[in-house]
Ligand code: PHE
């Protein structure tokens with residue numbers, strides 16, 4: 652079996668040894684000094700920026716995974732810690748994997764993480780997830796019991812949705828929660844989405860810019876809203892807590908998918924009468 656097509660040479664090289672479930676050996680010994688230096692630079696930059704901006708559970712998870720501060724972590728070492736906390740583990744993949752393979756991993760508490768890291772020219776922006784995004788962005792919250800359960804439930808939901816033509820709805824839920832979610836805390840609004848947490852510029856934009864809308868999370872609203880993959884989000888959805896996110900997604904989605912099929916989708920920047928708007932964006936960035 653071959654992995655999903657990718658332009659990265661590292662991916663193509665790793666493809667030679669890809670297993671049926673799309674996993675590969677991490678190849679930790681193969682990282683260059685430059686690879687480790689890029690990790691450290693990105694890590695230090697975010698570690699400085701995130702206190703006061705990210706949900707405290709993320710920082711707790713990060714501290715717990717402190718092996719990652721000196722360079723690209725060996726997934727085996729990370730897995731010993733993560734396994735003890737929540738039973739999750741990371742498996743190395745050469746790049747994006749097909750939806751069903753991804754869901755199957757999540758449903759079994761395995762998080763597929765890309766085994767190559769971006770180059771220095773891509774420090775601030777790259778088009779597909781790399782090791783820094785996947786590990787720094789996603790792994791800390793996998794050490795949180797409630798979030799860990801949510802991710803597994805998502806995987807199981809994906810396997811159920813696959814035959815129903817409903818994957819776009821689930822993809823939007825993932826995008827606006829796991830990747831670009833904001834959360835209310837007693838200290839104020841915080842980020843928790845991995846796509847934000849692993850990006851310096853979006854960590855600032857998502858919280859501080861007057862441009863985007865910030866809307867209270869509503870399951871069906873989120874699942875009807877298209878998203879931008881090439882730029883900052885026009886709308887962010889804000890959960891009340893991880894428990895609330897978990898509980899509001901525990902219902903059977905089948906009737907929801909049917910309702911959504913019968914209705915039009917919303918554009919990323921739109922506001923609705925029914926929205927609980929925390930801040931109305933002025934749209935200045937995307938205009
Ligand atoms: N409850 C969803 C279903 O019935 C599964 C799910 C849980 C999906 C959590 C996403 C997140 O399919």
Ligand code: FE
Nearest residue numbers: 780830845846
């Ligand atoms: Fe991601």
